[in-house]
Amino acid sequence: MSTDGPGDHAERFLTAARTHRECRGGRIVSVDETAAMIELDINVEMPLHMRVDGVSESGVRRTETVTAHLGARYPWSPPTFFLREDFPRNLPHLQPGPLTELPRPCLVDGNEREFFIQFGLVELGIFNLVHQLVLWLRHAAEGALIDPEQGWEPTLRRNLSAEIVIDAEACRAIVDRNGGHRVQKARFLRSGANGASIGAEAFAWIDVTPEQAPLSRDDKKLFTHRPGQGYAEGNTVCAVIWPDKLPAGGPFVASSYMPETVTTYEDLTARADELGCGRALRVFIDGLERCFRGFVLDPPVPVAVILCARRPFHLIGSASDIELLPYVIEIRAPNGRTSLFAGGDAEPVAPAIQRDTPNPALLRRVSGAPEIAPVVMLGCGSVGSKMAMHLARSGVPIPVVSDRSSLLPHNMARHALARPPVARSKATELAAELSQIGQSPQVHEDDLVFDLPERDKRRTLLPRDAGCAVNTTASLAVREALSALPAKEVKPRLAEAALFGRGQGGFVLIDGAAHNPTLSDLTAELYATARSPRLRTLLFDPGHGLAEVQIGQGCSSLTMPMTDMRLSAMTAGLAEQLVQELQAPAADGRIIVATTAGDSSDTSWSRQSVPPFAVVAVEGADGWTLRIARRVLDEIYAEVARWSAAETGGLMIGTCSARLRTVTVVDLLPAPSDSQRSAGRFVLGTEGLVAAIKARHAESGSTLFDVGTWHSHLADEGPSALDRKTAAELAAERPPPSALLIVTPARLFGLMHARQGATGGTGRG
Template identity: 25%
Template structure:
């Protein structure tokens, strides 16, 4: 007669007070035609229902003659109080069940049969959407898959052990340990083990630090001893544990599953031997030469499987344990048999490739990048990019993390007092502990005096500094091979703007800024925003700073607002590495936040390249004309025929960069006069029209110059033109902010600009 696990259990005869559980038991018994249910006490708070499951076996024979039968006895273990939020545990009830030959069985709890791993993923989530009858069908299918050899979905890979009830976690890079095993990089000559330094980061979590080798042994042990001394003095220190990676003969592979984990040292030795791993050398070393001052000793057994382990690129499966060894457990070159051993799980340390896969961003490669500004916005964008596997950054920021920064910065209190760039690099290195991050921190201001050849090595320059000085440098840089991206937040956090330059840096970030201002003529929210910024600027200074830094304690801005902008901007950056385009992109992220509404509007405005002309008389000045400006001048001139004609330029003047942006034209006023040799620009209505544009743009746009045609030549300024220029100089010098005199003539040879500084 078949021996059953349930024969060792006590019969449960109490009343079930959980209505949902009672209903499910009734459904199961009805579905399986069980007239009188057999219920047993499983443990405190749980009961087990015994049932028989019909299995559809192969017509010829079972896969590899595995002992799966046409009727399989099972135990369905239910929580008396937590069901159905806690789903049932399904175990075999047959003591002779071939548990060592099957995948998808959980390692058994002491004295209990192994549980079936019924689904990939979260079983509780699966069961939440299913009926008890569905569970019975899935159990039958599991046994059928076992009988036909289909438990593993990929027959070309090996299913690893299923872990449950493990005590803690060992964090390490699988490939790094597998490489050490395959290359037999043993600590002792002709040995079968390597020594690994772990750092305990939580009570039961050990993180890989490095391999201890002959070359670094002395300095590592000194480091461990220094930590021990600090601990003895009750000082804060790292908790180091020296562990051991042990392997067997590379010729021997094993496909069996030992589902009963070792609980003590003697069981660990027998467990290891069953996989061809001899631990005697490690045992001798542990008892005499081990330098651990903590009791926990990580032990990692490298089990060689016949196929590559699912999810990895090697045939090695690691079985992870921690032995608790006091000095009294070490005697005569051996470890006492009853020394406690715990089962641990492996957690794969993150690397760049894995981060990309998890993020679903395999195609994104940003490349080497300079980042200017590691404050609230910059830090969040960089951490978004880093967590997605992007990590080749040269970070610039001179500031340290202050207490008030913690309200909005991506980093936390542990970095208080650290330089922002340095702290970010440290955080990124912590994400990828076993891989070079290629991140460098510069704890000074961004240096614009460095040769342009240096910047040409980088694919991107990201400016999150909200600095006019940095803005001007980026505008003046002659480097055209590096993409420039600038982002800032304005309008009390309700507006985020990101400018990404076009091909060969045309349009540049200043072109796009001027283009944005020009949209105030047609887009109400842009006009309203610029007017608000103008009011703020008038209260504080004569200049408007469109864009807000978050470094001041007086800046009122919530963390979730910054995070919202940062998440949007990082997605835009990633997209721009996949979708290449010649135009610049002006990316707008608006938050509408008032008593009646909270909503978000995002749009991307493509900005065409600007026409770039150097002043004929003074090459230090550059004129950048928005799309359509030159064509409109040429069309207007052609329409006038033999008569001269002219108009007004609307735009922005930047003395620092010596750039004039022209974004719009105004026709000559109606009182203007012209003939074949002369054009006199009139005044009627001009001041009011320019004033309207200036007001609509929050004083960002205004009169910057004017043009007229020379249909018959000369191809230069005439004597009359010079007289007009002298008058303009005298007039412009009296302005609060003097303007250069900017005159352009349209001649048969082309468009000829002239700029005269006031």
């Protein structure tokens, strides 16, 4: 800290300020033990005809004498600049304050102390602040402090002692051309003694709800006051007031700029009259008086008043021309009173800062995030809760949350929420958390596997206005239930997000348009195309998988051990990837995979586009289908082209699901070398086939199996008698189902023989 006194600071300040070429003179006015006052004579550049007059059309003089105040905290805090007492106040970028104080210009957009200190040397900070002052005065003289093309500059309301939290866009939406007011319920927090004046000695914070509140004498809870340690809280109201129309019928437009100078009730009513809101304000005040008639409440209750000023053009950063001017005034209702305002016209009024309620639009603006359609969260565990909060804090609406399990103490290791030992379901607790940031999701606590197939419940779980539903349950059953949904009845895209390798890997799957490929298709495709050793290790090595962790005496949980830091880092990346995809959803499905380096947290990302799978009905099996990856089908057609004069074939690799009644093909094994090809027949050989099947099964982490064979026909003909015999032989020698794919020049045929007594086989893979 500097040991120099105010006099030393004043001399150095004056020396530094006079190095600016527009500072034509200066002097130290006063110095005491804690502060110093310095005057600077600033030359103001203005058009020639104004210079001749010595004053601009806006009232700025050719030479302005500005007073700089160096306070006790200087140079750790910047100097404060004051303009002359009669400086015009109908200009933008003037700090709020009563008419009894000298006007103060707002010189920087942001924190003035940070601006002052950033230059290192105090002298450089002084010079740059003086330069900002010179620019401000020049723009004020030219009438350029506000640019209509950029928008109306809202009145500065920094460093005020009252705050009102309200949905600004909702306020603007109720403004009509006829004039009026709306009363809404609110909660308040007030600091200071009961006798302290609001604004000067007492602070008020008011949180306004969307609920309308008729001023009724019967509502005993509309106004309450509960004292605390150095503060009080309770219920109150907020009046949103908008201007009457003009006598000729047109809208009332307040086109004059007015800095914030309101300090009393008289000032407030005068300001309301200037904005066309006077009648509605008085109607509201009269309503308050009637509401409190016969009612006694000794301590003060702060009431919010928001005047809606209609400006001649839109506000900066908004499409609306309605500016909100918020104030707080206190009512007191002691026994024997004559008015709720003990001071009458001199009753103190505090100009307030308006802050938006937490809502998706606000959070999206603050985050700089894109606007995307709502996202449903299916699963509210560690991954789901983290993703939901990341998305919600980026302004993404979350219309539904679903999870049937309870939030238990051991979940606190990685869950997005911290709760006491006795908590509700994960979905209910997550919905409660989301409500704090302007979301109101529906809660589903039942079994998704059984509710998704029911049309009425599905309409609630997957609303039509949602852009996506993300499965984070890590449940194979839920994945299959989503994959089985009728595509034409489900509008949102379906996605899945999960971690693997104890948080060192993660993936996002997004199904294709018309839900082809499905999430089950994409999972099989992921297993089939996992080629890098690092990815296969993380995906398939049991050492990186689940483990049993003791969570109490005699009880344990099967979980994937990892720190909250690791889970949070990977989940945040998955959420970013999901948002990126949902901005412009592709027709194809997507597989997005992240893996960390073995010895660091460096993360590599890969993206894979997956075209729709070919869907082939299977003859001989009730409702079964073959689903074949386009990549695999291209390999088949290439093989057929190589053997254009003979039938050829090979072995199909993939998964089977008895619940979905699908055989999913995501890879091929080439025909063994002893296979026989001719124009009328293909016979699959056996040399090395079993070893190749076992090797592919092991390479896939035991996720992929041989699911049947394929062969070509030279003519556009379906299954032959020999094909049917082969299908029957396959069914007799191996567990069903085993599919036969026949590739002709024009179409695909599927064949499966149901073994006697079989009902569709058991799921394999």
